[in-house]
Amino acid sequence: MAKAQIGTAKYVANKLKAKGLQRLRWYCQVCEKQCRDENGFKCHTQSESHVKKMLQAGSDGGFTIDKFSKQFQHDFVSLLRMSHGDKPIGANRFYNEYIQNKDHVHMNATRWSSLAAFCQSLANQGILNVEDTPEGQVIAWIDTxxxxxxxxxxxxxxxxxxxxxxxxxxxxxxxxxxxxxxxxEPKEPKEFKEHMQTSKTKIAFSLKTKPAAGPRANPLRKKL
Incomplete structure (x- = not known):
């Protein structure tokens, strides 16, 4: 099928459709091509160029997948740090913010099979705090x-x-x-205070010592 010529109404309509966010599962990260529907994605995966690139990616010892995984992790953590800091946020909610950029690296091209597995991997590396709640995972960036x-x-x-x-x-x-x-505290009666004041007697202490008494005479000794 021939492509629409530049400047035609069909060309403008196609460009307007392409501006919107398409389905992530219909995006080929290896070829960096976004398909509009399931049929288009199926046709793309059967194309000669796609098969050739997939064979190259499969024979490089996982280099391509590792490259996409590192880029995905870097972009994800950088956006989380700049937009939310160390404040907690729902993992699904933030992922929806991340995919608003049409040029983002898609998760289906990385080593992680799900968002939960990816967040748990970052938690094991000490990059994120992950908490499981009834509403889903809550993540927070760790500022070190x-x-x-x-x-x-x-x-x-x-x-x-x-x-x-x-x-x-x-x-x-x-x-x-x-x-x-x-x-x-109980107060003493006035009469009791006056009685105590009048009945006080002075006690004098003398430091003078009494003279020692002489020896007593024994009356029995005189009779003898």
Missing amino acids: STEAASRKQMMEQTERNNERKAAERALALQMARAKAAAPN
Whole structure:
């Protein structure tokens, strides 16, 4: 079938259709060709050029797949870091953001068979935090820079200081409540105080020593 000539209405319509995001499963990463439907993709996979490139990719010892895998991982992590930082986001939601770029590397050309397997691989490498939830996987980029480590340390120190101050305020409040709830000390009657003041006697201490007493006479000795 002949291609539409440049400038014709059919050519413009084809260009407008090509601007939109097509089905990912109808994209050939090796040939970098997007097909519009299943029939077009089937015809492409049976073409001589596609078969030749696939034979070359299969005989290079996995070099082509490894190249696409590295590029896919680099683009995925870079976009996650720039757009969301270390904030958590749903894996499927972010993948939809990633594929908005028509020139992105498709996952069907990488070593990973699913998005979940890819995210788990990044988690094993220490690049992402992955949490399984009822709504699906939630991912977050791990910032391993020196600035992030110092910032995290400062945040932890601030949190500890806030906890200490909160504990001190709670203790002071408890002490104030206990003091307010305690019974008042009994006051002594005025008559009792006056009686105690008048009945006080002075006790004098003398440092003088008494003279030693002489030997006592034995009355029995005189009789003898």
